[in-house]
Amino acid sequence: MTELHDLIAAFAAIGATADGGVCRLTATPLDKDARDLFLREIAGRDLLPRIDAIGNMFGVAVLAPASKEIVITGSHLDSQPTGGRYDGVYGVLAGLLAVQAVRDRALASPGKARRNLAVANWTNEEGARFQPSLTGSSVFAGSLLLQQAYACDDGDGVTLGDALAAIGYRGASPLTFEPLRYVELHVEQGDHLEREAADIGAVSGAWMTRKISVMFEGDVSHTGPTPMGRRRDALRAAARAIEALYSEVELANVGVHASAAKISVFPNSPNVVAGRVRVWFEVRHEDEAVVLTLGDRFLARIKQEASAIGVDISIAADERRAAPTLDPAGLELVRGVASDLGMKTLTLKTVTGHDALAIQKRIPSSLIFVPSKDGLSHNPREFTAPEALDKGYEVLVETLWRMVTAEG
Numbered sequence: 453m454t455e456l457h458d459l460i461a462a463f464a465a466i467g468a469t470a471d472g473g474v475c476r477l478t479a480t481p482l483d484k485d486a487r488d489l490f491l492r493e494i495a496g497r498d499l500l501p502r503i504d505a506i507g508n509m510f511g512v513a514v515l516a517p518a519s520k521e522i523v524i525t526g527s528h529l530d531s532q533p534t535g536g537r538y539d540g541v542y543g544v545l546a547g548l549l550a551v552q553a554v555r556d557r558a559l560a561s562p563g564k565a566r567r568n569l570a571v572a573n574w575t576n577e578e579g580a581r582f583q584p585s586l587t588g589s590s591v592f593a594g595s596l597l598l599q600q601a602y603a604c605d606d607g608d609g610v611t612l613g614d615a616l617a618a619i620g621y622r623g624a625s626p627l628t629f630e631p632l633r634y635v636e637l638h639v640e641q642g643d644h645l646e647r648e649a650a651d652i653g654a655v656s657g658a659w660m661t662r663k664i665s666v667m668f669e670g671d672v673s674h675t676g677p678t679p680m681g682r683r684r685d686a687l688r689a690a691a692r693a694i695e696a697l698y699s700e701v702e703l704a705n706v707g708v709h710a711s712a713a714k715i716s717v718f719p720n721s722p723n724v725v726a727g728r729v730r731v732w733f734e735v736r737h738e739d740e741a742v743v744l745t746l747g748d749r750f751l752a753r754i755k756q757e758a759s760a761i762g763v764d765i766s767i768a769a770d771e772r773r774a775a776p777t778l779d780p781a782g783l784e785l786v787r788g789v790a791s792d793l794g795m796k797t798l799t800l801k802t803v804t805g806h807d808a809l810a811i812q813k814r815i816p817s818s819l820i821f822v823p824s825k826d827g828l829s830h831n832p833r834e835f836t837a838p839e840a841l842d843k844g845y846e847v848l849v850e851t852l853w854r855m856v857t858a859e860g
């Protein structure tokens with residue numbers, strides 16, 4: 453599929469970095485260049501361009517004029533500062549060509565298509581410049597208010613709403629069809645497919661995340677005069693807790709991913725023993741029970757260890773993000789298509805966030821992975837072989853064809 457590879461190369465040139473990667477942050481002039489090129493590709497293929505208020509872009513193929521329904525495929529054109537050439541872009545460009553291919557097939561078999569089809573570029577999937585991530589798809593799904601999305605700040609005083617207006621992508625032509633299903637093709641951000649020598653990953657859902665933030669309370673005291681035995685050092689207890697998390701993960705030995713990645717220290721002065729420290733911990737695994745059990749065991753352990761050195765702990769936040777499930781019927785369809793095409797398929801869960809997970813809150817959504825070399829992403833060395841990209845594209849085309857032609 454030379455056309456797909458050429459398109460990926462053309463988009464990789466926009467925001468290309470010297471090390472072979474891509475830096476194309478949301479609503480920057482480089483994002484505008486990529487959007488402009490995508491818009492030209494949409495128009496050049498006789499698809500109807502649509503841009504909604506949060507800058508989500510669509511290229512619509514009207515396959516069944518009497519139907520209000522539409523199936524959507526797509527991904528995102530924005531990147532991380534140290535992005536690669538495939539994350540997001542692959543799903544948008546393969547989606548663009550797949551919509552064209554399905555339309556050609558529909559034209560060759562009049563009356564077969566029962567609904568319409570569109571390719572989408574969702575705004576600010578990465579969340580590198582504006583947080584939260586998955587912004588455009590969350591507004592589309594109705595789980596994030598448009599005004600809240602506009603108000604997201606980039607840390608330099610620019611809001612997403614203003615930045616979109618500045619590049620001319622605060623649109624006024626939303627999709628007027630009734631969204632029925634969503635399918636996203638993406639490179640796996642992990643190495644499961646490569647290790648299993650599988651062609652296609654059919655994604656059933658995402659990992660569960662437990663975000664625990666713990667407050668350690670001791671006493672502030674002067675480093676010089678305070679005897680060691682009289683100290684209640686909150687930072688010392690926090691240090692033990694950070695190590696305890698890694699130790700619990702190692703003991704459990706079931707593939708949990710965890711971190712302690714943010715800390716605040718009071719008074720944060722070089723010669724004052726810390727009186728109050730807050731640490732943000734995360735525990736992730738595909739099995740909810742594993743996450744809950746490990747989190748509870750960790751909390752019990754650090755409470756005991758902190759009290760042994762005179763520090764009290766309290767839980768400032770304990771947020772459990774349940775493992776979202778993607779559409780089971782879509783999963784079966786993708787697995788069936790890949791098998792019909794003679795490809796080896798692995799059913800797996802995604803560790804990372806994707807627009808499909810946000811859109812699942814509104815309509816049944818599916819996520820298809822292709823292998824990524826060494827599991828690298830958000831990295832200039834991110835790489836998927838051309839033949840592997842083509843296999844994903846073939847599965848996408850057939851999946852979309854079955855979705856637009858399915859009865860009922």
Ligand SMILES: [Zn+2]
Pocket residue numbers: 528539540577638
């Ligand atoms: Zn992505």
